[in-house]
Amino acid sequence: MPRILEKISLKSLNTFGVQAYARWYTDINKVEDLQELSSTDQISGKPLLILGGGSNMLFTKDYDGLVMRINIKGIKSEIIEDNVYVTAGGGEVWNDLVNYCVDNQFAGIENLSLIPGSVGASPIQNIGAYGVELMDVFHSCRAYEIQTGEIREFSNWDCRFSYRDSIFKNELKGAYIIIEVTYKLSKIFSPKLNYGAIAQELQNRGILNPSIKNVSEVVSSIRVSKLPDPATIGNAGSFFKNPIVNLGDFRHIQSVFPDIINYPLDNERIKLAAGWLIEQCGWKGRVIGNTGTWKNQALVLVNHGNATGDEIFELSSQIIKSVQIRFGVILEREVNII
Numbered sequence: 001m002p003r004i005l006e007k008i009s010l011k012s013l014n015t016f017g018v019q020a021y022a023r024w025y026t027d028i029n030k031v032e033d034l035q036e037l038s039s040t041d042q043i044s045g046k047p048l049l050i051l052g053g054g055s056n057m058l059f060t061k062d063y064d065g066l067v068m069r070i071n072i073k074g075i076k077s078e079i080i081e082d083n084v085y086v087t088a089g090g091g092e093v094w095n096d097l098v099n100y101c102v103d104n105q106f107a108g109i110e111n112l113s114l115i116p117g118s119v120g121a122s123p124i125q126n127i128g129a130y131g132v133e134l135m136d137v138f139h140s141c142r143a144y145e146i147q148t149g150e151i152r153e154f155s156n157w158d159c160r161f162s163y164r165d166s167i168f169k170n171e172l173k174g175a176y177i178i179i180e181v182t183y184k185l186s187k188i189f190s191p192k193l194n195y196g197a198i199a200q201e202l203q204n205r206g207i208l209n210p211s212i213k214n215v216s217e218v219v220s221s222i223r224v225s226k227l228p229d230p231a232t233i234g235n236a237g238s239f240f241k242n243p244i245v246n247l248g249d250f251r252h253i254q255s256v257f258p259d260i261i262n263y264p265l266d267n268e269r270i271k272l273a274a275g276w277l278i279e280q281c282g283w284k285g286r287v288i289g290n291t292g293t294w295k296n297q298a299l300v301l302v303n304h305g306n307a308t309g310d311e312i313f314e315l316s317s318q319i320i321k322s323v324q325i326r327f328g329v330i331l332e333r334e335v336n337i338i
C-alpha cells in the first residue's frame with residue numbers, strides 16, 4: 001500500500017520552483033497502488049491532483065487535498081512491418097522515451113526532443129514542438145477512471161486532440177489517470193525539417209542527409225539556446241497558447257500592424273505568435289520583482305528566485321491585459337493554474 005504523507009513541499013516538484021504544500025501526498029509506482037488506495041477510504045472524498053513532472057503547472061496556493069505523483073515506469077516496443085508500437089508507463093520521463101526511440105532508430109518523436117515532463121502528461125495538452133504534435137504519433141492510452149476504478153483504453157480519435165488540447169482538459173478533466181501510452185512510430189524516417197531553425201542548423205553542421213539522432217540533437221541544441229533551463233531559472237515553457245483568430249479580425253489587425261507574424265491554418269483561421277504580440281507590448285526580458293519574462297522569448301514567464309505563484313499569475317494577467325488593449329486579442333494560459 002503506498003504511503004500517504006502529510007504536508008509535503010511541492011517546491012522541487014514543479015519547474016517554476018514556487019513554494020506550495022500538499023496537504024497529503026503519495027507516489028504511485030504501479031497500477032496496483034491505485035487499486036489498493038481506492039479500496040480504502042484514504043482517497044475517497046479528497047480533492048485529487050495528478051502530478052507528473054510539474055512542468056506545466058503553476059501553484060498559486062497550497063493544495064488542500066491529495067497530490068498523486070505518477071511514477072509508473074517501463075518501455076516496450078513491438079515492430080509490425082514498417083510500424084513500431086512503443087508503449088511507455090505514464091511515469092516515464094518524456095525525454096527518456098525520446099532517447100530510447102532515437103537509439104533504436106524509431107522515427108516520429110525526434111522533433112519533440114527535450115520537452116520536459118512525463119509520458120502520462122503528453123496527451124493531456126497534445127504536446128508539440130518544431131512542426132510535430134503528439135496527435136501525429138499517438139496510437140492509444142490506458143487510463144484509470146478515478147470514480148469507478150475501471151481501466152479504459154482511449155484511441156487517438158477518443159482523445160479529441162487539437163492544438164494544445166484534448167478531452168482530458170475538457171469533458172474528462174480530472175476524471176482519469178493515464179497509466180500507459182502507446183505511440184505509433186515508424187522504421188522509415190521522413191525528417192520534418194521545415195520548422196524553425198532545424199534545416200539551417202543542420203546546414204551549419206554540414207549535415208546533408210540527417211539521421212533521426214541528428215534531428216534530435218539539433219532540436220535539443222536549438223531549445224537549449226532559446227529556453228531557460230528550469231534547473232537554474234524556474235519556468236514552465238510557453239505560458240500562453242498561440243491565439244487563433246478568424247480571417248476578418250486578422251486583416252483588421254494586420255492593417256494596423258503589417259509586420260504581424262502569422263501562420264494561416266486554413267482559409268478561415270490564422271494562428272498568431274503569442275511571443276511576438278507580448279514582445280510588441282514591451283514585455284520581453286522585463287524583470288518585475290521576483291518574476292519577469294525570459295530575455296530570449298517573451299512567451300516564457302520566469303521565477304528569478306523567490307517568486308510566489310501569485311506573483312507569476314499577476315504578471316500573466318497584466319500581459320493578457322496589455323495584449324488585449326494593443327491588439328484586441330485575448331491570450332489564453334497554456335499552463336495549468338492550481
Ligand SMILES: Cc1cc2nc3c(=O)[nH]c(=O)nc-3n(C[C@H](O)[C@H](O)[C@H](O)COP(=O)(O)OP(=O)(O)OC[C@H]3O[C@@H](n4cnc5c(N)ncnc54)[C@H](O)[C@@H]3O)c2cc1C
Pocket residue numbers: 015049050051052053054055056057070090115116117118119120121122124125126127128129176177178179227228229230235236237238336
Ligand atoms: C522549459 C520548458 C519547455 C517546454 N516546452 C514545451 C513544448 O515545446 N511543447 C509543449 O507542448 N510543452 C512544453 N512544455 C510544457 C510541459 O513540458 C508539457 O506540457 C508536459 O507534457 C507536462 O508534463 P508533466 O509531466 O510535467 O505534467 P504536469 O505539469 O505534472 O501536469 C500537467 C497536467 O497534466 C495532468 N497530468 C499529469 N500527468 C498525468 C497523468 N499520468 N494522468 C492524467 N493527468 C496527468 C496534471 O494533472 C496537469 O493537469 C515545456 C515546459 C518547460 C518547463
